[in-house]
Amino acid sequence: GQLTIGFSQIGSESGWRAAETSVSKQEAAKRQVNLKIADAQQKQENQIKAIRSFIAQNVDAIFLAPVVSTGWDSVLKEAKEAKIPVVLLDRDIDPSGKDLYLTAVTSDSVHEGEVAGEWLAKTVGSKACNIVELQGTVGASVAANRKKGFDTAIAKHANLKLVRSQTGDFTRAKGKEVMESFIKAEGGGKSICAVYAHNDDMMVGAIQAMKEAGLKPGKEILTVSIDAVPDIFKAMAAGEANATVELTPNMAGPALDAIAAFKDKGTVPPKWIQTESKLYTAADDPQKIYDSKKGLGY
Amino acid sequence: MTALLPRRGLAQILALIVILAVDRVVSPQFFDLRLQDGRLFGSLIDVLNRGTPVALLSLGMVLVIATRGIDLSVGAVMAICGAIAASLADGHGLPVVLAATLGAGLVCGLWNGFLVAVLGMQPIVATLILMVAGRGIAQLITEGRIVTFSSPDLVWLGNGSVLGLPVPIVIALGMLILTGAVVRGSALGLLIEATGGNARASELAGVGTRAMILAVYVWCGVCAALAGVIAAADIMGADANNAGLWLELDAILAVVIGGTSLFGGRFSLVLAVLGALIIQTMNTGILLSGYPPEFNLLVKAVVVLAVLLLQSPKFSGLAGIAARLRRTKA
Amino acid sequence: MKGLPPVLITAIVLVAGFAACAVQFPNIASTRVVGNLLTDNAFLGIVATGMTFVIISGGIDLSVGSVIGFTTVFVALAIERWGVPPLVAVVAILALSAAFGAAMGTVIHVFDLPPFIVTLAGMFLARGASFLLSTESVPITAPIYSTVSDFALRMPAGGRLTAIAIIMLAIVIGGALLLHLTRFGANVYALGGSRTTASLMGVAVGKMTIKIYMLSSLLAGIAGIVFSFYTSAGYSLSAVGVELDTIAAVVIGGTLLTGGQGSVIGTFLGVLIQGLIQTYINFDGTLSSWWTKIATGVLLFAFIALQQGLVVLARRTVRKSAGAAT
């Protein structure tokens, strides 16, 4: 009959996350799957609780968007004992748990950082460029990975220099505040050549800060960020942002397909279904993308 | 001479000066000011501007704490009111938006006040309820998205300027004066301090302690609403997930740094706002310093402890010097 | 003036709530869910026990969540990176957290500063220190970890009483005995009644204050170890915001934030009530992130209001019967 799937979602900390949730619902509805979403309010312990209660309810499969990469072994073992397949969404877990889940539908966040860094290197060319970075929440694995990828990419280019890096907590308000201080600390922003933000929300805040300081983001100062949320396309259309790397909110679609195939025919999916980390720039008709993304629940 | 060396507030002023000096060391341009598009521009202005939400929150919080209460819900109320402002901004005029948001803040305050004053719940749990549910309500309004708007009126509240000063600073200053006028111009200040100092005795002296408690929570809600509107106007959007997140702790910290006891009683509005500025001066300094963000919390902890030790009556250093100075000048 | 003790009222509220949930989702009334409730809330039960002492003594400890986070990181690094034997690492971190609590208690007492703020600084400090140790999450692979976390007593009908649940139950019972049967416990209540008076009556207030915060941090350390068993990892962001959950559990359990009254068993019931609220929401599974928050708030309100109502009712009946007697 109808499949019942429990989805342990991290929470609703950003627009992207809200979009992932609502896209998941749409995808489930499309396939007539009963999707139970438990929202963990950003806490791992809540996710573990949620998984346990899914097991207690005997669901057909569990989707897990892990808030952190470690600490899932024992609860996933329980799921395995109960013969409930688990699919990871959006983020991977520690390698030691490889045999505890069916497949992972994720992007590679190190790769995202690399794509951003490479774009910047290509665009700047050979001239010297001071970069400032808006990090995600301290301790968040995505932040660490996106930093790592970006650092690797720019390390190959001696002319690119990371001069300041501070956390903006993935939020607009903090992004703006931190950018304001970067501008003050870098002589009114004149010496900044590019901004890299770990997500688009911080970049939107940073763009405002630059505009208020009389700078021209997108022209005097290059911007590159990650996620591809609608508002960054609006900025791009206005010529205030340059590039973003997409993290698709549709992780559930491929996951649902994999589960359906596994349940019906016993097809074991590959261990990693990687989503594309696509780069968007002003050349990609940002207005159109904005219109198409607007309705997705970002 | 007491005007030069006030009995209270000396420790706070000194702390602020020390932190400003440290900021100057980590960032040589700290005191630079220039005019940019008819608006003052510089780190000092950033401190004031970024400090506004917490300063506004602390204005309400200090009254609540003076009655021996605490309001954990202010961050969530900020989120609710920001969300309301953002959803109404593009369809309605500023007066409607302000009326709706301040009204919402008022209702939130009434709810808290009702739980504390009428149902007799302990303030920390009573307001915890709205802290949890309130953010949910805010997200419900925005459906978890960041709702953006472009209404120039509302944007002006966040980014405009009056005589070169950013509007939020002017609003905070106005609220400080208004609150001061209401509280110290009427008997409210005395009655709040009495209620916080000894609620039973005040009740028996004929003070309407319930009304007093209700009033301070309402005012706290209104201040939080204003802070929420400013925070939303600042980023031209309502971020229900993150607006005001953990700011309740900063507001409480500001009040305590401002010398108001968490056990109620004597309070000072000006010093609470000064406390908010101390916190923000520290935050801005951290951002300017260029240290890796892993250090942020450690620096914060050390500074907070140092400021508190300065104020401690048992810590003879500063208090002793101040007393001696006062005595010699008198 | 006895009436219905607050603990009993909390227990009634818990049972009524459980029954109501079970009516809607029959699966809830299973040993499995009960076992989960204990396991999932083990670390919360442990910190809440320590917090009960602090709150009864008239203080508050906001640092516990951060201490848990620091502990997990420290233990993970010690075992995995520095090659310390697990047992030594555990002992070291317990000593460290006890010292941390003692330091906070000393500052509170010696400088006469409000606990709220001192422990808030402690919260920043411990979290900041764990960032310095490692911002990444570190998996713990030591065999003893999987042994402990896999250990469980089977209950009838599939429920599991896990090792960490047993640790929690032991600490709750130990805490209750310490609070209600020893001189130390009586002094905790005395401090909550009035610090000055307690001191005039000959209680060594300074030493008590230090010991109480030490106990709280020590239990937070144990909770951190339990948390690391629970997740087999150390992570600097673990247990963010747990201090508020803990305070809520303690207060729901009938302990007065103003100090002087309360019980460990009440706190334990408070923890279970919070766990039940979450289980209910998880079972429902239709709630979006925001409705989850709203529902949590509403249920919190319902439980507290119900409790408050019962307290008032109990007081009325006592007065009525006293009136009849005269």
Place this chain on the structure above:
Amino acid sequence: MENNSDPASPLLEVRGLSKSFGAVRALQEVDFTLRAGEIHALLGENGAGKSTLIKVVTGVFPRDAGIVRLGGEEVAPRSAKAALQAGIATVYQEVNLLPNLSVAQNLFLDRQPMRFGIVREGEMRRRAKALLADFGLDIDVTAPLGNYSVAIQHVTAIARAVDLSARVLILDEPTASLDRHEVEILFGIMRELAKRGIGIVFVSHFLDQVYEISDRITVLRNGRLVGERETASLPRLELIRMMLGRELAETTSVRASATEHGAREICASFKGYGKAGYIAPFNLELRHGEVVGLAGLLGSGRTETARLVFGAERADGGEARVEGATVRLQSPRDGVRHGFGYCPEERKTDGIVAELSVRENIVLALQAKRGLHRPLSRREQDEIARRYVKMLDIRPSDPERPVGLLSGGNQQKVLLARWLATSPRLLVLDEPTRGIDVGAHAEIIRLIRELCDDGLSLLVISSELDEIVTYSDRVVVLRDRAHVEELAGEAIDVGNILAAIAADDAAMQEAGA
């Protein structure tokens, strides 16, 4: 304790003790000598420094200068605990026990009987019972102390100290809230202890009691030692002169003619007023210019009557009228609005706002009455404060001093000032002279009379029957939470009141026989 057998050797010796609080010099080079086996009264006006002396000696406050010798050896306790360990047990002035703990826990805090690290509850309960039985109390020792009246709390505190006193027992105004019966018991125990060689310091403002119990007297004034005398050789007037530094204006003992009062108008009246489980319904008429005294044993319902009359507690039946008009008294605010005032019995918890200044405490009720919108200007506040500080001789006279730092008696005067400032029509005073020195006592009684002559109506509770007899026009006697008798005019004397109070016991004994 045979080492203390020599009656002449000083047990506790204080030499040149000084203590200042900022600018206030509370003690200046005070000497004090306590011999083993004596009962030594420490006397002085409110704010003379008695309590401070005690707190410095027991290490609660650090001293500025001076030495303390106990049994010949110099001691410098740095906390109450250290003093206890040295053998000095103290009952401080405010009831200093913990209302949230059980009576038994209070009695044995920090010294509970233990076995294997566990408190022996049963043993502790039994010992607590036995201890209190010595004081004629038979109560449930497992109930929280806060459930009991101030008097019972006070007796508990005394019992604890008595049990703890190894060498010295210090009692700072222990009798302030006790009635005659309990005072008798206490004195019996004190004499017993003194016989065993324990030195006892006794602070009181009741000179009768001082003469009854003490062997010697030390008098302080303004923080200085005035002198030390044998009680037997010190005439009362001389003692008063030592305390006040002047003669006491003679108080005439009986109120002016009571006859005309029959015609006075009714200020407030209560019919069938009561609350189930709190106090039985009563009828009470209060007239302008008249003092009504409430007499009864502890727990007889006097405080309850007062709270109901003022509106601090809601009645569940009956009718209240003010100046003839039916009114609702649902809260203290209602009481204040109708021109009532109420000085509660527990001044620390129900009366003062310790942190606020004398000025703010005085204007509090007046301000509450006027409402938020009509704040008293700072000048008006200063003026009111100055007037009452002067009228009631509140010391130190600085109106900006936090009330919590005043001596107990002066705090009581501040409370009185608070209500006088509202110009009430009815003032309810619960133990108004508790802890007030002889000078101020006479002052307050004169004030009560003057107020009456100005048309104020007074309802006064006092455990001092002499005092009640002195100023009352009518006396209502209470027993077991019911009004049982009303005496007026000639019928008012101590004997009649006692008879009315005891009638019940007699009746019970008859019934039992």
